[in-house]
Amino acid sequence: MNVLExxxxxxxxxxxxxxxxxxxxxxxxxxxxVLVDEFRNLGLVVERVHGVVDEFIKLAAPLETLGRAAxxxxxxxxxxxxxxxxxxxxxxxxxxxxxxxSLFSWCERFRCYRHIIYGIINxxxxxxxxxxxxxxxxxxxxxxxxQKLESxxxxxxxxxxxxxxxxxxxxxxxxxxxxxxTNQPIDEIYSYFxxxxxxxxxFLGMYTRWLLFPAAFGLILHMFDxxxxxxxxxxxxxxxxxxxxxxxxxxxxxxxNALLARWKIRYPIRADLGxxxxxxxxxxxxxxxxxxxxxxxxxxxxxxQRIEWFGRLMRFRNDxxxxxxxxxxxxxxxxxYAHIYEVIGSDIMKIGLTTIYLFAIQFFTQIGGKISVxxxxxxxxxxxxxxxxxxxYKVFGLYFMQSYIGVFYHALLHRNFSTLRxxxxxxxLVSQVxxxxxxxxxxxxxxxxxxxxxxxxxxxxxGSSTGKIQFASRVEKEYLKPSxxxxxGMELEDGLFDDFLEVALQFGxxxxxxxxxxxxxxxxTLNNITEIRADAxxxxxxxxxxxxxxxTTIGAWLNIFQFLVVMSICTNCALLVWLYDEEGKWxxxxxxxxxLVMEHVLLLIKFGFSRFVPEEPAWVKADRVKDAAxxxxxxxxxLLRSISGERATFGELxxxx
Numbered sequence: 001m002n003v004l005e006x007x008x009x010x011x012x013x014x015x016x017x018x019x020x021x022x023x024x025x026x027x028x029x030x031x032x033x034v035l036v037d038e039f040r041n042l043g044l045v046v047e048r049v050h051g052v053v054d055e056f057i058k059l060a061a062p063l064e065t066l067g068r069a070a071x072x073x074x075x076x077x078x079x080x081x082x083x084x085x086x087x088x089x090x091x092x093x094x095x096x097x098x099x100x101x102s103l104f105s106w107c108e109r110f111r112c113y114r115h116i117i118y119g120i121i122n123x124x125x126x127x128x129x130x131x132x133x134x135x136x137x138x139x140x141x142x143x144x145x146x147q148k149l150e151s152x153x154x155x156x157x158x159x160x161x162x163x164x165x166x167x168x169x170x171x172x173x174x175x176x177x178x179x180x181x182t183n184q185p186i187d188e189i190y191s192y193f194x195x196x197x198x199x200x201x202x203f204l205g206m207y208t209r210w211l212l213f214p215a216a217f218g219l220i221l222h223m224f225d226x227x228x229x230x231x232x233x234x235x236x237x238x239x240x241x242x243x244x245x246x247x248x249x250x251x252x253x254x255x256x257n258a259l260l261a262r263w264k265i266r267y268p269i270r271a272d273l274g275x276x277x278x279x280x281x282x283x284x285x286x287x288x289x290x291x292x293x294x295x296x297x298x299x300x301x302x303x304x305q306r307i308e309w310f311g312r313l314m315r316f317r318n319d320x321x322x323x324x325x326x327x328x329x330x331x332x333x334x335x336x337y338a339h340i341y342e343v344i345g346s347d348i349m350k351i352g353l354t355t356i357y358l359f360a361i362q363f364f365t366q367i368g369g370k371i372s373v374x375x376x377x378x379x380x381x382x383x384x385x386x387x388x389x390x391x392x393y394k395v396f397g398l399y400f401m402q403s404y405i406g407v408f409y410h411a412l413l414h415r416n417f418s419t420l421r422x423x424x425x426x427x428x429l430v431s432q433v434x435x436x437x438x439x440x441x442x443x444x445x446x447x448x449x450x451x452x453x454x455x456x457x458x459x460x461x462x463g464s465s466t467g468k469i470q471f472a473s474r475v476e477k478e479y480l481k482p483s484x485x486x487x488x489g490m491e492l493e494d495g496l497f498d499d500f501l502e503v504a505l506q507f508g509x510x511x512x513x514x515x516x517x518x519x520x521x522x523x524x525t526l527n528n529i530t531e532i533r534a535d536a537x538x539x540x541x542x543x544x545x546x547x548x549x550x551x552t553t554i555g556a557w558l559n560i561f562q563f564l565v566v567m568s569i570c571t572n573c574a575l576l577v578w579l580y581d582e583e584g585k586w587x588x589x590x591x592x593x594x595x596l597v598m599e600h601v602l603l604l605i606k607f608g609f610s611r612f613v614p615e616e617p618a619w620v621k622a623d624r625v626k627d628a629a630x631x632x633x634x635x636x637x638x639l640l641r642s643i644s645g646e647r648a649t650f651g652e653l654x655x656x657x
Contacts, residue, residue: 082627
């Protein structure tokens with residue numbers, strides 16, 4: 001794609017302002033008119049759309065406008081020699097393109113847009129009087145215009161817009177493409193939504209493909225009666241799925257690195273750049289400490305150590321608060337549910353109890369999540385990504401107790417296999433149905449309610465009206481749609497938090513009780529095939545275009561999946577011991593001893609397999625080494641030319657003397 005083609009860009013940002021009747025003589029001081037003029041002066045393409053009750057300003061940026069903003073932001077981009085260098089518009093041909101042929105990724109473009117529109121500042125020598133209808137206020141010298149209008153509640157919202165051409169293409173090739181169950185256009189998803197969402201769908205697709213093996217194995221165990229060989233077949237199944245989970249974890253790391261190499265992203269990279277601007281705590285504190293202590297390295301080192309350990313102690317304190325709260329408040333509730341479930345005789349009553357329980361734990365988790373967010377504010381986390389990881393660990397701890405303590409109760413205390421299977425079936429089916437129902441109906445209900453409120457407001461303004469008010473503009477419909485936000489800690493996470501949480505809880509359920517219910521892997525496979533398309537449809541049709549967030553990995557979720565694998569080894573070994581020792585005498589006989597030995601062997605395999613399968617594919621490593629050699633060779637030549645030039649200049653000066 002050449003530069004002229006790329007300059008014909010789509011509208012990607014929407015700004016919402018009040019709709020009003022403006023007189024010709026008031027245009028010079030009207031704050032919205034001033035804002036639009038400033039947008040145009042900065043080189044943005046502006047289109048104004050009048051909605052039912054609001055006005056929408058659609059913004060597009062030519063490539064040169066984005067390029068100069070990228071240079072001001074010192075965005076680093078990949079070059080053909082493999083080095084990431086600060087972008088310069090004058091040297092645009094020296095930088096590599098994205099998989100779709102564009103110069104900037106969606107994450108980089110969004111950051112440039114924010115820099116441009118939020119960077120409008122009053123550079124005049126005096127304040128400017130701005131008006132909106134009868135309201136009047138001052139735009140002071142050195143004050144940012146868009147932030148001022150947001151504080152005055154004139155600019156209601158700034159949000160990303162869907163690109164209709166790309167959106168429809170993804171609908172056809174991804175969301176509505178059911179024939180190829182797990183195949184997805186990952187590069188197109190990356191180009192349209194950014195790295196974090198693309199990595200989630202790459203992970204979900206690979207996880208679903210890998211589930212086909214244990215699903216087929218589980219179906220065989222369910223369909224055929226092995227009789228007396230059951231005690232031999234189940235350990236084989238258990239060993240197989242543990243090895244499968246270990247291999248999946250390691251091969252996902254390889255795929256993750258391969259994707260980053262394909263997208264020209266260096267790993268690791270600071271994850272804050274895609275969403276929030278500003279310095280991280282450690283860099284800002286470094287400057288403050290340097291100013292305070294100057295060249296006193298001893299005191300500076302002591303201060304850094306004090307900050308580091310204080311942050312760790314605060315995180316430890318917060319984790320202890322969460323664990324103590326779970327034990328004291330949540331554990332009795334979970335055990336009471338498990339006990340009531342055990343004594344109820346009717347299956348319909350049990351399903352009803354499970355449904356009520358699943359709704360109740362959502363309420364408890366919301367409270368725990370809000371407490372976790374407040375506690376995280378007092379932690380000395382390095383950046384937004386670290387804060388988000390801290391939230392993930394805390395909230396997953398709450399869900400871990402809620403989701404599994406009742407199942408542990410049936411598995412390890414009552415030791416009733418038939419009841420345990422019923423609990424697992426009901427949990428998997430009811431929870432997945434509820435999750436999918438809420439995911440797909442809540443956005444539509446929120447959208448319908450917002451449209452109803454807008455229509456009601458318009459009717460009140462016009463008086464009694466019998467005609468139906470239609471929403472003609474696409475930008476207004478997008479504005480009324482819900483945003484892709486997390487149910488807990490939306491200031492730290494987006495909607496992927498809930499999607500990853502759902503996958504992690506499912507993984508724990510099918511892995512930790514695999515020996516009790518092998519068929520669970522088949523249920524999970526069918527659910528995930530549906531989940532891929534449902535999530536895609538949700539992002540493309542039911543929600544606004546998400547704000548891009550940069551991420552090179554799945555972050556804390558990978559540690560949680562690995563933790564669940566270790567837990568699975570322990571719980572499945574306990575289940576096998578229970579099956580082997582039917583009388584409950586727990587004697588150390590050959591079979592029981594073999595199971596205990598198997599547990600230790602699998603734990604060793606879990607921690608040793610990472611050395612057997614490298615995290616980085618050979619071709620990625622070869623490209624990295626080749627790029628490093630190119631960069632070193634070029635730098636060496638440049639340095640030699642510089643030295644030669646200095647010597648020549650020095651020689652000429654010597655001769656002239």
